[in-house]
Amino acid sequence: MIPELGNLALTLALSVAIVQSFLPMLGASRGNVLWMRSAQTSSILQLVLIFISFAALMRSFIVSDFSVQNVAANSHSLKPMLFKIAGTWGSHEGSLLLWVLILAAFGASVAWFGSNIPDSMRARTLSVQAWISVGFLSFLLLTSNPFERLSPAPLDGNGLNPLLQDFGLALHPPFLYLGYVGFSIVFSFAVAALIEGRIDPAWARWVRPWTLAAWIFLTIGIALGSWWAYYELGWGGWWFWDPVENVSFMPWLVGTALLHSAIVVEKRNALKSWTVLLAILTFSLSLLGTFIVRSGVLTSVHAFATDPARGLYILALLGITIGGSLALYAVKAPKMEPGGLFSPISRESGLLINNLLLTTAAATVLSGTLYPLVLEAITGDKISVGPPYFNASFVPLMLPLIIIAGIGPFLSWKRADLAGIMDRLKWVAGITAIVLLVIWYLNTDGPILGVISISFAAWLLLATLQEWAWRIKLFKAPFSESLRRARHLPRSSYGMTLAHTGLAICIFGFVGSTMWKSESVTFAVPGDRVEIAGYEVVYRGVERVIGPNYTAMQGSLQVFQGGEFVIELNPERRQYSVAGSSTTESAILSTLGGDLYTSISEPAADSAEGKWTLRILFEPLVGFIWLGAAFLALGGIISLLDRRLRIGAPTRSKSAAAISPSPAE
């Protein structure tokens, strides 16, 4: 009964979306305020209906209703409750339902919070959002209905992929989707603006908070995914340039470019056409990601069970959405009047270079991801493009970006004084040069790219701190004056400082864990010792432990440093009897300087009976990657709380001011 209710709610949501896709649009072109405002009611109604549907599916998972096909295929009565709930979005159908739920949630938030947006703009935006809704709701109902019944109902379910039974991964898809789908509203704003033929600083101000929110979620989602890969896959790597990782990374790169170019539109009314294009591209790349993950055109460790019919439907949706919006762009963009002029040395130019580098980087990732498909189509050869390509093409593009990110905040709008900036940054440049030489001296035979990257990260960190010190006149003015200035600095400025610091911290992690990684793989018998990076690891043996829905062989490793006992690590190899597969649970000793990473797996050859494959790595600074990602997200959140983004939204600004301790507000 409840699943049928969920199905009904989903069907009703589709009909509401269909009405919303034309009525407000029509109202906006005819000046009918009632029709325009209908979008606000209908987007909230859509959210409520899809939420009912989602709750119905979640209930089926919680009570293990195996008469629902999706539950039977993806859940099991023995599974812990957290993973039963997470199972709701663990399958293709369920995750798509989460996708449309988030789509509706963003539409409803614009309806709810967007009182500062003119009626016609809001109506058109919500109509465009409803077009996407119609596409994906019909896809869900026609090809991937999550409420399909199974008769007779099996006694128990098939379980969920054991690799995915993990806390980090339970949270990874919701955040990733909040990011991906969050960009839909930015896309809708862009298409609405193209239809209306109006793009101005006010438009940029409406769009920026949504871009920022989606970007924050996507940052967290990607970081969670890489953290999961790091401790769950048992290889000690955190990024594999796998197609599915790449498709989540491309919207992030273009979205980051969009965040920066929207500032130029807002402050200087320039780069408008470019910003609209970025808004369309960001969501288009998110959609491309959805297509690649679900259609199986590219091989990946992450792919869902694939079905060509579904792939065709999504491809048609993509064709209409992306093709349609880019065609609209091509027709309307030349009519936009150019905005403010700026000299080659100015904040605008800095941000433009940032944009060009980020989009070029996204383009290299895109071509690396699609190249195997294109090559196979043309020559029939099958290849896979791996880390060597991406490291050789992506990293060199990022290096100038890091330099620019250090200088950019010092540049003033319209025309900047380069000599003055050079003068301010001379100490930073000097220290960077010293860091470069010291690291180079320590690593004469290390990869030169790594040495350069780490000194550039030092440059970015120092320049960012210097910029903050310069803004508040630290040590140049009396301390009370600096304190006053620090208080009055806008939150967006703090957001930038934190995010740029986060980027620098990330790079320390990327380079450190790649360049100075030490690794040892041994076939160990109890009593064996491995020495690595100043640690001594003694293997004591394995024992069987029983978990709720698995049995595991748990290794016992004693870690000593300088003869002192530090910790016992227990990496596991888990066997999930229901799914008939196994997972690796690594055990990690995390320190500020790096992680001691251990995992065990069964011996590959029978001749090595009783010997377990013991894999021990020391990855310096690897924790900095996720620390940096946290800084990036925090920077985004603080920037989102900036006063200027709340102006004209009285209900929100009041509540946000109440929780903020800052007297500057």
Place this chain on the structure above:
Amino acid sequence: MKRVIVFIPFAIAIAIGVFALWGLRADRDPAGIPSMLISKPAPQFDLPSVEGVSVPGFSTADLSGSGGPVLVNVFASWCVPCKAEHAVLTRFAEVNNVTLFGINYKDLPEDASAWLENLGNPYDRIGSDLDGRAGIEWGISGVPETFIVNNEGIVTFRHVGPILSEKAQKQVLAALRDAGLTGENT
């Protein structure tokens, strides 16, 4: 000029869409990544004969210079699909005059010889890979698995799983002909 430039994103999107559409063809298997060995010399190994079986064992050197391609089949008596595949291989050897070598993978000699006695022995040579070393060298993912090695000792083809379906049989024969198979009785 600007009017042309603004169409570039659209054109790129359409091009990607066309490739994606191609990628969705029903008969395409994106996971079918060929073996690392393809176009490379066959790996080094030297396998003794299976005790109680009349045909000799073989080593890497025996694969090349026989005047035609060799079909190397990895099999075991404990493997049920191998039994089904056995009939196809026998037909290949008798009708198509294929030179067939077998790698008897992790199999007890008495089991293997009983199995061959029971079903017949289509193999020209059989090497006993009791400890699975040769299997690792060949990079097999399971049993059965079949490779084609041409007269120069280069691996030209790999088939994972039993050669059973009409399509798989045609593929293997076509690959054998590409590798220089002659003298078929049609």
